[in-house]
Amino acid sequence: MNDFARPLAGHSALIIGGGGEGIGRAISRAFAAAGAAVAVADIDPERAGAAAQELTGRGARALALAGDVRSPSDVDGFVRRSADEFGRLDTLVTVVGGQVAFVPAVRLHEMSDGDWDLAYEMNLRYVARAARAAIRVFLGQGGGGSIVSVGSVAGVMAAPMQAGYGAAKAGLNSLARTVAAEYAADGIRMNVVTCGAIATATANAEQAGAEVPEIPLRRLGAPADAAAAAVFLASPLSSYVTGQSLVVDGGVTVRGPFEV
Numbered sequence: 001m002n003d004f005a006r007p008l009a010g011h012s013a014l015i016i017g018g019g020g021e022g023i024g025r026a027i028s029r030a031f032a033a034a035g036a037a038v039a040v041a042d043i044d045p046e047r048a049g050a051a052a053q054e055l056t057g058r059g060a061r062a063l064a065l066a067g068d069v070r071s072p073s074d075v076d077g078f079v080r081r082s083a084d085e086f087g088r089l090d091t092l093v094t095v096v097g098g099q100v101a102f103v104p105a106v107r108l109h110e111m112s113d114g115d116w117d118l119a120y121e122m123n124l125r126y127v128a129r130a131a132r133a134a135i136r137v138f139l140g141q142g143g144g145g146s147i148v149s150v151g152s153v154a155g156v157m158a159a160p161m162q163a164g165y166g167a168a169k170a171g172l173n174s175l176a177r178t179v180a181a182e183y184a185a186d187g188i189r190m191n192v193v194t195c196g197a198i199a200t201a202t203a204n205a206e207q208a209g210a211e212v213p214e215i216p217l218r219r220l221g222a223p224a225d226a227a228a229a230a231v232f233l234a235s236p237l238s239s240y241v242t243g244q245s246l247v248v249d250g251g252v253t254v255r256g257p258f259e260v
């Protein structure tokens with residue numbers, strides 16, 4: 001019988017990029033509220049520490065980890081230290097990503113090789129590396145595991161001025177399908193929370209709470225909207241769901257050419 005009140009009770013999770021004020025922090029809070037022990041990894045040690053302290057203050061087990069997803073040893077270390085601290089690891093969540101924060105928004109013919117590589121590195125390469133490390137832990141401990149990655153509608157629609165970001169996020173959906181197929185028999189699932197525009201401290205902040213006519217549900221998403229999807233995909237509530245993209249976009253990707 002599923003625990004609908006605390007669907008992650010007894011679980012332990014690593015959230016990479018969980019320390020800021022955006023989607024990752026909302027996921028950290030939601031996972032703790034759902035009953036999980038949470039390791040918060042972030043490039044900013046103060047953000048990771050503040051997030052872990054907040055969760056501990058709410059009665060959850062929490063661990064702060066500082067490191068950079070561009071460092072292979074940091075990524076492997078996030079996974080190893082989480083599993084060591086909690087005794088096992090049930091869920092990996094990858095949140096870090098983006099393009100405009102890291103590289104200029106330009107059309108493809110103006111994009112440098114370095115910028116392309118950075119978009120790939122920040123949105124897909126580290127995710128594959130973290131997933132590999134988590135899968136090794138899941139296989140070693142037995143009992144399966146779940147991987148949830150924060151993706152974007154830029155990976156399923158055109159991504160003007162963000163070609164590298166869009167291609168990398170599309171690759172995330174492919175990675176989820178492949179992991180799903182390769183490890184289904186081991187009880188390991190991977191799914192993507194495909195976000196539309198979410199209002200965070202660093203993105204779309206001025207439109208938070210405003211009426212947005214272009215979006216069928218008339219508003220931007222909140223970090224908590226993405227977090228609710230992540231809890232579902234991490235938990236046994238979604239035990240028959242793998243390799244999927246759960247689109248959290250207020251209906252943008254299903255809007256047709258006709259006005260309602």
Ligand SMILES: NC(=O)c1ccc[n+]([C@@H]2O[C@H](COP(=O)([O-])OP(=O)(O)OC[C@H]3O[C@@H](n4cnc5c(N)ncnc54)[C@H](O)[C@@H]3O)[C@@H](O)[C@H]2O)c1
Binds near residue numbers: 019021042069098
């Ligand atoms: N906000 C949106 O509108 C939106 C839309 C679609 C998809 N997304 C996706 O959501 C995810 C997070 O977005 P957000 O808006 O919450 O971002 P954010 O900037 O609020 O949070 C990202 C966190 O990652 C940390 N971080 C940055 N670089 C890092 C590195 N090299 N190593 C480790 N940690 C690092 C930051 O310190 C921060 O705490 C991304 O994958 C993004 O593509 C966001």
